[in-house]
Amino acid sequence: MTSAAVTRVRAALARQPRIPLAVLPTPIYDATRLRDALGGPARCPRVLIKRDDLTALGLGGNKARKLEYLVADAQSQGAATLITTGAVQSNHARMTAAAACVAGMRCVLVLTTTVDEPAMAGNLLLDRLYGASVRLVPSVDPMLAVGQDEAVVAEVVADEEAAGRRPYVIPIGGSSGIGVFGYVGGTAELVEQLDAMGVSPTRLYFASGSRGTQAGLTLGAKLCGASYEVTGIAVSAGEPEKIERAKRIANDAATRLGLTERVDLPDLVTDQGFIGEGYGIPTDAGLEAIRVLARTEAILLDPCYTSKGMAALIQHVRAGKLSPAETVVFLHTGGMPALFTESFAKAFTQQS
Numbered sequence: 001m002t003s004a005a006v007t008r009v010r011a012a013l014a015r016q017p018r019i020p021l022a023v024l025p026t027p028i029y030d031a032t033r034l035r036d037a038l039g040g041p042a043r044c045p046r047v048l049i050k051r052d053d054l055t056a057l058g059l060g061g062n063k064a065r066k067l068e069y070l071v072a073d074a075q076s077q078g079a080a081t082l083i084t085t086g087a088v089q090s091n092h093a094r095m096t097a098a099a100a101c102v103a104g105m106r107c108v109l110v111l112t113t114t115v116d117e118p119a120m121a122g123n124l125l126l127d128r129l130y131g132a133s134v135r136l137v138p139s140v141d142p143m144l145a146v147g148q149d150e151a152v153v154a155e156v157v158a159d160e161e162a163a164g165r166r167p168y169v170i171p172i173g174g175s176s177g178i179g180v181f182g183y184v185g186g187t188a189e190l191v192e193q194l195d196a197m198g199v200s201p202t203r204l205y206f207a208s209g210s211r212g213t214q215a216g217l218t219l220g221a222k223l224c225g226a227s228y229e230v231t232g233i234a235v236s237a238g239e240p241e242k243i244e245r246a247k248r249i250a251n252d253a254a255t256r257l258g259l260t261e262r263v264d265l266p267d268l269v270t271d272q273g274f275i276g277e278g279y280g281i282p283t284d285a286g287l288e289a290i291r292v293l294a295r296t297e298a299i300l301l302d303p304c305y306t307s308k309g310m311a312a313l314i315q316h317v318r319a320g321k322l323s324p325a326e327t328v329v330f331l332h333t334g335g336m337p338a339l340f341t342e343s344f345a346k347a348f349t350q351q352s
């Protein structure tokens, strides 16, 4: 039975413009073989995997939920072109390009790259396949190019306006108050599924980047009365600024939804222990997580995000931080195209 809290959240979301882009609800998968590989029921909690890698839009992933609201907002403003930014292998950029196709809009992607001519593979190949126009911004570190890519976005906006097309700029990762609605709705869906299964998980693990997912999951957990602690695993540095952003956009979403609940900084802390050398650089623990999930459950994690989130869960099991009596949920946020890049092939074969 749907709880009153979930019904209230769904009613608030139903008042927001939204276009259907994702196949929902996504399934929950009981990862029994993974549990066996981590010591079985005597050592490892029950691990449920929420399969948001199966949202279907453009090979799936977490951004589909955010884009349902962002693209609807763009259309309600009469926009013809979606513009967004990210690193060259951005999943968000690929899914924005896919969403633009479905919505009948143009798409311009401003992508930072550390090499002059990035290989036409993985997400970048799909961006082109979806017909997006790509502007590359060279940078020594993809996460440090923010100022540079802003200048290019301003140029693209001016070009679109000059051509008589109204642009709509989606912030990096789709992480804005409107984007946050995606995981407020995702939480209502998850809490309802867990209730129907009769389980009360203690933690929800997921990989946290630009923090829109985290803002939505945290606000959603508060609104829906979720049983679990929202356990974000950071994949990139810059916690102080990002935590403030998460708070700002979560509370902007709450205001837009007409709800009085608010999230605070302590609700939004992430675990910084699994970033490794930096954003987009695979870690040994992450590569092990990719191999274990592939060989136990045939589930594909990605080298940049989900592998680091799952590495945290595995490490917490091995360190005895989780009791076998618990149930935990791992939110699989997608990212599979990055497996089909030269850099992943190199990292994987070096470690094998």
Ligand SMILES: Cc1ncc(COP(=O)(O)O)c(C=O)c1O
Binding pocket: 061, 062, 090, 091, 092, 173, 175, 207, 208, 209, 210, 211, 212, 213, 214, 302, 305, 306, 333, 334, 335, 336
């Ligand atoms: C596969 C995957 N997982 C997790 C994330 C993190 O989501 P957020 O940027 O909302 O923190 C991203 C962001 O691009 C992603 O592509």
